[in-house]
Amino acid sequence: MKTTQNTKRTKFIFVTGGVLSSLGKGLASAALGALLESRGLTVTFQKLDPYINVDPGTMNPFQHGEVYVTDDGAETDLDMGHYERYTNAVMAQKNNYTSGRIYYSVITKERRGEYLGGTVQVIPHITDEIKAAVLQLDGSVDVAIIEIGGTVGDIEGLPFIEAIRQLRGDLGREYTLFIHLTLVPYIKTAGEVKTKPTQHSVRELRADGIQPDILICRTEVPLEDSLKAKIGLFCNVPKDAVITAIDCDTxxxxxxxxxxxxxxxxxxxLLNIWTGQPNIKAWEKLVHTIKNPKNTVTIAITGKYVDLTESYKSLHEALVHGGLANGIKVELRYLSAEDIEVKNPGELLEGCDGILVPGGFGKRGAEGKIKAITHARENKIPFFGICLGMQLAVVEYSRNVAGLAGANSTEFEKEAKDPVIYLIKEWFDYRTQKIQTRDESSDMGGTLRLGAYPCILKEKTNAFKAYGQEEISERHRHRFEFNNEYREPLEQHGLTISGTSPNNELVEIVEIADHPWFLGCQFHPEFKSKPMKPHPLFRDFISAALARKLGK
Known part of the structure; x- marks a missing residue:
């Protein structure tokens, strides 16, 4: 396997996980990228996921968490969000591969006859495809951090482990580094920290041909030097390569x-890289702000995935960022939209300073979300609707203000009397610069408007005030659109269309002028929010919530 011909060669860090899942490989990788950037290095990331789905786009958020969307329209793993929030790296389709995508590529090549009738096998064909995916990044940055999804020992992860083992031989030790993240549990009844799970995990990894260079040990308590020495001895790594990753407050x-x-x-x-000293003052200032808030606001999130907050990971973080921009703490109250359907919205939403209805798909809970929107509109509570949240805000306004009692989305009612939200059949795609068509028979992913699209803002609106510029670009992931046939009658009843596509064909943002702060956007602004650079819409939403709490 040859590397790409570039004057700059990239060094690769491979991050694996052991003992159990959800230890935080994504966060550890992102934090590592932030540290390397603080030393002046350029970084990028890649997530290699062992599941067979081609991408997470059609997966249930209860099982997988949120689907993170990139500028180029890729539906990716939620760890892409961590990578972008912690660093300046911009993720794309090439930064997330699954087993399904790898196998799909190999099978397609076999059907085309590219293997000349040979027997197609996991080694070398699948592993070569994985290596080619990784080596796309060679020459693009100083360091590429490659995270292997799942846990060492999982049968579906073996081709990825084998591929990175081969890459050590292809690239050499000075260009490859293996980091293994494990759990070092603290047994409270015994008052002891146990190293055996880490020992077994490293033994499993070594059986697959990989000797880790560095161990990151997730733990509740600090690891003493003697314990690090013990782990290093049994796992064949130097004591100073045993890193404590103690549980953080944030x-x-x-x-x-x-x-x-x-x-x-x-x-x-280990990688033989020379840099200057890191500058982590910005991170220290950020943490100080988080731990010393000037005030607190409570935001209600009304959705249908509230039992698994990973479904709203980027949204959660963007709200935290909005609080940071205002120097305050944001407390989140997740409320089931189905509960609001059958209970008094006023009681459930009591004490909330702002109400947010996030994106989603499907009819379940829609009427509960509409009730929450009505409560926010009538009681002058700051409201933020994202994607489906915007669409339902249009439905609510159509029914209760414009007098269109039969208003609905054709996603929920195909023969709605007033389809204010519908599946547009033909539209101009600004990313591909082509006319796109879609209908109900299209593949589930094929009907989506995905990725970054431009939007023109109307002056003297909350949207324009937030961004401070006329044209913006935001990421989308949705199937249904605002029906322009209802645009004029809704505007006549006081709805403000404050953001549209450059050709004025697609409605992107709606507002209510006679309200402290009521805004719905068709895109997902949470995907572009960072702790060091909070998204302007979240900043202003939290500011409005704070003003309500303070009685301003």
Missing amino acids: IYELPINLYREGLDTKILE
Whole structure:
């Protein structure tokens, strides 16, 4: 396997996980990227997921968490969001591969006869495809951090482990580094920290041909030097390569903790990279703001995935960022839209300073979300509707203000009397610069408007005030659109269309002028919010919620 011909060669860090899932490989990788950037290096990331789905776009959020969308329209793993929030890296289709996508490519090549009738096997064909996916990044940045999804020992992850084992031989030790994240549990009844799970996990990894260079140990308590020495002895790594990843009060404290453990210094030593000293003052200032808020607001999130908040990971973080921009803490109250359907919205939403209805698909809980929107509109509570939240705000306004009692989305009622939200059959795609067509028979993913699209803002609106510019670009992931046949009658009844596509064909943002702050957007602004650069819509939404709480 040859590397791409570039004057700059990229060094690769491979991150694996052991013992159990959900230890935080994505966050650890993102924090590591932040540390390397703080030393002046350029970084990128890649997530290799072992599941057979081609991408997470059609997966249930209860099982997988949110689907993160990139500028180029890729539906990716939620860890892409961590990567972009912690660093300046911009994720795209090439940054997330699944087993399904790898196998699909190999099978397509076999059907075309590219393997000349040979027997197609996991080794070398699947592993070569994985290696080619990784090596796309060679030459693009100083360091590429490659996260292997799942847990070492999972049968579906073996081709990825084998591929990165081969890459060590292809690229050499100075260009590859293996980091293994494990759990070092603290047994409270015994008052002891146990290293055996880490030992077994490393043994499993070594059986697959990989000796980790660095161990990151997730733990509740600090690891003493003697314990690090023990882990290093049994796992065949130096003591200074055993890194404590203690539980944090906030995830944005992780880069600071890993820096204090010397992780970045050890990595640079092993990869033979020279840089200046890191500058983590911005992270320290951020954590100080988080831990010392000036005030608190409560935001109600009315959705149908509230039992698994990972479904709204980027949304959760964007609201935290909105609080940071105002120097305050945001407390989130997740409310089931189905509960609101059958209970008094006023009682459930009592004490909330703002109400947010997020994106989603399907009819379940829609009427509960509409009730929450009515409560926000009538009681002058700051409201933020995202994607489906905007569409339902249009439905609510049509029914209760414009007098269109039969208003609905054709997603929920195909023969709606007043289809104010519908499936547009033909539209101009600004990303491809082509006319796109879609209908109900299209593939589930094929009917979606995905990725970054331009939007023109109307002056003297909340949207324009937030962004401070006329043209913006935001990421989309939705199937249904505002029906322009109802545009004029709704505007006559006081609905403000404050953002549209450049050709004025697609409605992107709606507002109510006679309200402290009521805004719905067709896109997903949470995907572009960062702790160091909060999204302007979340900043202003939280500001409005704070003003309500303070009685301003």
